[in-house]
Amino acid sequence: MKKYAFGIDIGGTTVKIGFFETEGTLLKKWEIPTRTENGGSQILSDIAEAVKAELAERGLAADTIEGIGMGIPGPVLGEKVVNKCVNLGWGVFNVAEEMAGLTGIENVKAGNDANVAALGEMWQGGGKGHKNVVMVTLGTGVGGGIIVDGKIVAGSFGAGGEIGHIKVSKTETAVCGCGKTGCLEQYASATGIVRMAQKMLSEDERPSALRNVQYLSSKEIFDAARQGDALACEVVEMAGDLLGMALSYISCVVDPEVYVIGGGVSKAGQILLDTISKHFVENAFHASRQAGFTLAQLGNDAGMYGAVKLVL
């Protein structure tokens, strides 16, 4: 194993570049803008320039670098081929081959950004020390990343870890972004939690601290629940119940050692972990009840860590 590698997380507005020691230390990180114009044709060459400039500054040759890993906001086939990425303007092409050509670094791999972030949390974050990890990202939506025996489960049709679209209600009438009804993310994402609270607030006259909040977010709901606000507690219980139930399904499939909870909603901390794990244990098969619950630790750096892990 060579001493250095790059981990690169390509987002719709910025590209996060990490220069790592291959044993796991992030030596330097910086961002460049993602130029999505002209079908995103500049993105890879911008990254290649940044990589080459970094090597020149450090006086390192391309052959001192173990590889370049990339996280991409779309489906990736065989760790090489992007299968359309709307946010970047990309169609179908071999992103690994192209980056290798641009940089002279042979070992290039790519993965879907949510899956790659899960790999990063397994390696150096909340799942450190484990090989079977499921990451649950509670943000605008509910994302997931399934890691079995240290490797990402991307799925046959790119739907591996699409846990936000597990159907948890048969009676829902509101439609999810995916076109179905009753998906987990309609209740347990930041948006879903606020939606449930607003629904409860409109359905009865109960006093609640949440009635005084002008722009309700999941943060105010968890804060109020921590203060004992009954309606807020009910919302948190409902989200935790559906999450705990859905994670019990996942344990009947891949049976991870640990669930790592990340995304904006996870800033709620212990109250969230406690509520999810309580409902998980109620619903899980006995052998799986030992699974642990932990918070994500790498924040926005998880993608860079997971990307570099792809090539190690």
Place this chain on the structure above:
Amino acid sequence: MKKYAFGIDIGGTTVKIGFFETEGTLLKKWEIPTRTENGGSQILSDIAEAVKAELAERGLAADTIEGIGMGIPGPVLGEKVVNKCVNLGWGVFNVAEEMAGLTGIENVKAGNDANVAALGEMWQGGGKGHKNVVMVTLGTGVGGGIIVDGKIVAGSFGAGGEIGHIKVSKTETAVCGCGKTGCLEQYASATGIVRMAQKMLSEDERPSALRNVQYLSSKEIFDAARQGDALACEVVEMAGDLLGMALSYISCVVDPEVYVIGGGVSKAGQILLDTISKHFVENAFHASRQAGFTLAQLGNDAGMYGAVKLVL
């Protein structure tokens, strides 16, 4: 790769032994009794004698054999160590090492029998040509085997593929064998399907051909449904609905290319596949809806096929 290998499926009453060519042809199969007395201490030596006798008869030395794979009705850690197996009287020990010592064949691996059967169906049965396969066994219970990238997902606590214990009902009062309520196998196993039919028969006075059956099994229920019996159709729909829903959850986790349906209930054939896949498509995330449904093909030989695949 050497030319031959053994695939051995150890059951509670008989041991099935298969002598294979490593490209996949089963040359000979036979059974010996499973001697479970004295903590099952004779089982491995009985198998070793059978293996050595077969080699002697064919004039083959131990070093002409690629390996011995074994399926075991209990949890197996790291493809080597049995972690208690009540049906065989076994505690915790390195079954691979012991079999290697008894036969002089170094390459020995073991796996849980349900998982190994799934691997067999992937290799030479209903899932042939695919690397991402989920096998669903509808027998006395509902079992599962998850194959990702050609490898068994055994799980961290031995619960990988325990899909019969996905909770599909929150209102059930009857208790499952596992101690929970509302598990998939309470509705979709052979036993569960009969239970649902008996419940419906007792709850109303509707005419049904099933009222004339003295010993009701899932076969009579599917036969009656095929004849258009309304009550039987309703039972089949209910089982198919819950199975299709549960498999849609599985697709949000590992997203297999194909589901292979086996076990006694699968003798119902096309009507079963059609009902499951209809409800699967209703509930699945759009990308996963392309997943295929097929019947298991290897029957009781699946365990031998999967066992030998472990060592290839």
